[in-house]
Amino acid sequence: MQIKGKVVLVTGANRGLGKQFAKSLLQAGAAKVYAAARDPGSVDIEGVEAIRLDVTKPADIAEAAAKYTDVQIVVNNAGALARGALVDPASTQDMRDLFEVNVIGPLAVTQAFAPTLKKNGGGAVINVLSVLSWVALPDAGAYSASKSAAWAVTNALRGELREQGTLVVGVHPGYIDTDMVAEVSAPKISPASVVEQVLAAVERDEEEVLVDDTGRGVKQSLSTAKPIYITGIPG
Numbered sequence: 670m671q672i673k674g675k676v677v678l679v680t681g682a683n684r685g686l687g688k689q690f691a692k693s694l695l696q697a698g699a700a701k702v703y704a705a706a707r708d709p710g711s712v713d714i715e716g717v718e719a720i721r722l723d724v725t726k727p728a729d730i731a732e733a734a735a736k737y738t739d740v741q742i743v744v745n746n747a748g749a750l751a752r753g754a755l756v757d758p759a760s761t762q763d764m765r766d767l768f769e770v771n772v773i774g775p776l777a778v779t780q781a782f783a784p785t786l787k788k789n790g791g792g793a794v795i796n797v798l799s800v801l802s803w804v805a806l807p808d809a810g811a812y813s814a815s816k817s818a819a820w821a822v823t824n825a826l827r828g829e830l831r832e833q834g835t836l837v838v839g840v841h842p843g844y845i846d847t848d849m850v851a852e853v854s855a856p857k858i859s860p861a862s863v864v865e866q867v868l869a870a871v872e873r874d875e876e877e878v879l880v881d882d883t884g885r886g887v888k889q890s891l892s893t894a895k896p897i898y899i900t901g902i903p904g
């Protein structure tokens with residue numbers, strides 16, 4: 670699918686990876702980019718249309734879907750992270766909160782825009798998942814569970830939306846250099862590199878995107894006798 674000439678909506682576009690998506694999409698020739706954010710006033714990207722969209726608020730989602738009927742590609746990028754051990758009962762609330770943002774949110778956005786994508790020729794849904802869809806990170810079990818669930822949702826939607834010609838893309842990065850992991854000292858890929866690889870993959874109609882060695886290594890281990898989700902990431 671060509672990016673050039675497309676109308677794209679990006680969630681969480683005010684900073685981090687989402688901001689990079691918005692900028693790179695314009696550079697790639699997108700006709701229009703709706704840069705969605707909880708606070709549209711926080712969007713400072715020249716050339717985009719800033720819109721209000723908290724992915725946990727059904728009213729925001731319904732309003733956006735009713736207003737922006739020219740959307741052809743949805744980038745479900747907005748996401749949140751919480752730290753803490755799953756065995757600690759305090760993590761249960763984190764689990765609920767993260768599922769709202771990382772699982773139910775992108776699902777609800779996709780449900781709301783699916784008829785628009787169909788009407789506009791099929792288009793694409795790009796879901797920003799994680800390498801943690803496939804392995805739990807110590808101290809981030811709730812986040813890992815949410816990204817596993819988001820992967821399952823992505824796979825289910827891919828099957829459901831294939832008939833209407835919508836390409837459903839799952840992206841599984843390791844660490845990206847954004848606020849989300851500012852305190853992490855491990856190697857990180859740049860947001861620009863992630864987005865460049867995702868857009869190139871979409872142009873080739875690819876349904877899964879691995880952008881770094883971490884993603885490729887974890888994926889490869891899944892079919893081995895000792896997959897990384899059993900051996901675990903050293904903490």
Ligand SMILES: NC(=O)c1ccc[n+]([C@@H]2O[C@H](COP(=O)([O-])OP(=O)(O)OC[C@H]3O[C@@H](n4cnc5c(N)ncnc54)[C@H](OP(=O)(O)O)[C@@H]3O)[C@@H](O)[C@H]2O)c1
Pocket residue numbers: 680681682683684685686687706707708722723724725745746747748749770797798799800841842843844845846847848849850
């Ligand atoms: N950074 C990494 O290492 C990494 C690795 C793999 C995958 N990812 C995924 O990449 C995506 C982008 O994350 P990032 O690294 O750019 O993180 P980030 O810098 O923390 O940005 C998160 C973005 O999501 C938005 N957001 C959070 N809750 C939202 C809600 N309820 N409704 C709408 N927007 C909301 C934030 O908006 P506010 O400014 O309003 O908070 C912000 O724009 C996420 O899905 C994340 O899980 C990140």
